[in-house]
Amino acid sequence: FCGLGTGELIQGWFPEMKLIEAGWYQQMEDEGLKITFLPAQHWSKRSVRDGGQRLWGAFMLQGNGISLYYSGDTGYSSHFREIPDLFGAPDYALLGIGAYKPRWFMRPNHISPYESLTAAEEMHAGLTIPMHYGTFDLSDEPLHDPPKVFATEAKKRKIPVKIPYLGEIVKLNKQK
Template identity: 50%
Template sequence: MPLSRRHFLQRLGLNGLIVLLARYGLAPSVWADEESMYLRNDELPVIKTDYPGNILIDGRFVNEDRSYVNNSFGKIFNWMMSANPQKKEKEEDPFKLKTIKLPPLNDIDKDCIIWLGHASFLIRLDGKWLLTDPCLTHPPTQERLVELPIPIEKIEPLDYLLLSHGHYDHLDRTTVENLPARGVKALLPLRMGELIRAMNKFMDTQESGWYQQFNINESFKIYFLPAQHWYLRVPWDRNKILWGSFLIERNGMKIYFAGDTAYAEHFKEIYKLFGVIDYCLLPVGAYKPTYIMKTNHTNPEEAVAAFNELHGKVFIPMHYGTFDLADEPLGEPVRWLQKLNDEKNINGELKIPDVGEIMYI
């Protein structure tokens, strides 16, 4: 029988609560004085005019929009101890993601995007394979609700690993340890390299700040861009490692992977820099209760606003249905998106893929 939130937290303890906060992407408030500096990778090009680098305050990264007020431990704890007002609706929701089994990657000979669940995508470009946010088992205290379309050890060839941030539902040690990693280059936020090399010593790593272009010798370019989020894996590393989003560009075709983010002004800035985005991979789940989640995640309506501000052509939703991370029913994000689409609120094509579905580009 599933545990109530109250009994679950009693078993979890304080250390478990810290892990839980990281799993949900919930930032507790911590006061800091204003000793600041800028940081970037000086070996990489900066693509935004006069951008000095990411701001560090007392050794911790901050968002571009610092008006967002993070949640206190007390506020988060009170939510976890409270009843879910959608509990009955959630229990009765029949929604379940469908999985399509993938063939060996070498048998796929056209460029494509493949959703593996949550924020994990395989992307093929000119014969190279990229994997985003590798969480192909499950985060702590969670179970995976959808079958993988391909075993982790069969994800080969693999050329690039793109990591938006280090929360447990986006970066899973077991996944990284078991990837066929020889020759794989991990493209990372600033200060994440040591963490990834500890998980898999065979990975080559390259770190970037926001508005920088990774150094890769390919027919496509990869840029690291902002997200409105935060970082934590253990109690003492809050925001000591950066977070962000990615844009991949090849011959004018652009794919934007938003990572984990709240709605903020960076979407407009990305459009100013890059113009129309062909494929927008945007998070739409884990948004209730609003008073907790709004500073960390986008709901479907906010994701649609972001898509429209990016002037996107194809909207591919993610970050829903794979793990049960919040109060809303699992199928609510998709139903809300479909309603927004039916009402002509999406200025482009909405593509809701099955897990493992090959979307040719």
């Protein structure tokens, strides 16, 4: 289940995989798991000449009484505020926090730890789990900076977060 225009790319990597391309707000359901493809704010490009040919997005996963929002790679925008109206507050929100400096350059495509927590507040997320940091040195902040900034700010705002250790399994349970 991927954005429009992305199927051909993925099929090249995994020829036997069955793919469904979706536009924003399209859904699929299989064996009790519902997946909705949602807006994200990011460019889509794999080479110099293919900008804007694939639809970038986020995902809402719902099943077994649990909902999980996965932001994908995104900048901060109003799309976070619509989540509770469409789906209710997600039990879990996986939100990017890295590759955010300098803000003048990164703001349209990568949310900062601060914006990530604002998005979590807007969605009324049960538990927020940071992602998209510490892997590639793509920006001006040190690789260890995003989770430190995120944890400090989450504590100030009293937002429930879980920052998993590398390789840690996070068991999903219905949030209260």
